[in-house]
């Protein structure tokens with residue numbers, strides 16, 4: 094039998110394969126048990142979704158909670174949102190006595206709910222027939238009416254919540270806020286990676302969700318704790334990883350969760366029993382080489398000035414003022430106005446992130462690839 098790789102790179106598995114986040118878990122848990130809404134914010138791939146699933150997993154054993162998670166990244170409008178919400182609510186009750194399923198389906202009967210299967214994942218989902226604005230409102234009303242009648246404390250986590258800003262309908266925020274507010278047994282966990290968009294939903298005075306949630310800004314996992322976690326999992330499999338190797342991994346991935354996980358997953362898969370830095374170097378080479386065809390496309394997708402700026406930022410790891418003359422000069426960029434335009438485009442394309450007063454690349458592997466390009 095092959096040993097399970099202890100470094101998941103796609104999904105949360107279980108507490109055993111989840112490193113730390115004890116403080117954050119405590120804060121989320123406290124918010125839930127005290128019925129306060131919370132919004133989790135971090136850069137891409139730092140571990141928001143996994144943290145929510147981890148908290149839910151730990152809460153799951155406790156009876157009074159009914160926990161629901163859904164990710165609205167792929168939704169385009171309010172009707173998509175309602176379909177996903179219904180799916181996640183019914184999904185929860187699937188393993189419960191059938192009458193509970195029937196109750197929500199019955200309440201939504203007017204909207205002729207159909208069970209479909211996602212083409213890619215094969216997962217079942219519920220699709221309501223919502224033909225007018227009135228249908229949309231009434232279906233939401235039915236769902237929240239149903240939720241408020243439940244005896245359990247309901248927790249709904251909506252991942253990539255900033256997506257609602259892109260919905261074409263008017264007043265989406267106001268509509269959702271009203272329904273959520275009228276459901277006293279409901280606590281919300283919102284999450285998102287677009288810091289500017291997600292914080293504006295909750296901190297702009299004029300917006301419906303103003304101050305309706307506290308924030309939790311997720312940072313990188315502490316290196317020392319992560320190092321112990323990595324060592325522990327290699328040791329458990331009867332293998333050894335040197336401290337120098339771990340230093341190499343953190344330096345190369347900047348300690349960014351997904352990239353550390355991917356790196357360790359590869360190292361583990363290599364089957365080496367005593368891991369030294371030269372093996373880590375080999376993994377780094379492999380990662381870059383594999384992605385070469387994909388990353389090379391950026392030369393065509395981006396304008397020359399965008400590519401040059403991206404590469405310049407990659408060389409520096411992070412830059413406070415990309416339009417400062419010293420930076421422009423040392424990287425042979427053109428002019429501040431060109432840099433500003435390129436910067437805006439790169440942020441819009443999600444290639445660059447602005448966090449802690451600095452610009453840096455979202456994809457650490459792309460950053461390493463760019464550093465090697467002429």
Ligand SMILES: Nc1ncnc2c1ncn2[C@@H]1O[C@H](COP(=O)(O)OP(=O)(O)OP(=O)(O)O)[C@@H](O)[C@H]1O
Nearest residue numbers: 101102103104111112137138139140141142143286
């Ligand atoms: N504390 C952790 N310990 C171990 N693995 C983790 C931890 N946090 C996240 N991961 C793993 O790292 C990967 C990225 O995490 P996740 O998808 O949760 O990030 P995210 O912030 O939600 O990303 P995105 O912004 O793209 O939605 C996943 O494979 C996840 O299982």
Ligand SMILES: [Mg+2]
Nearest residue numbers: 141142143252
């Ligand atoms: Mg996520």
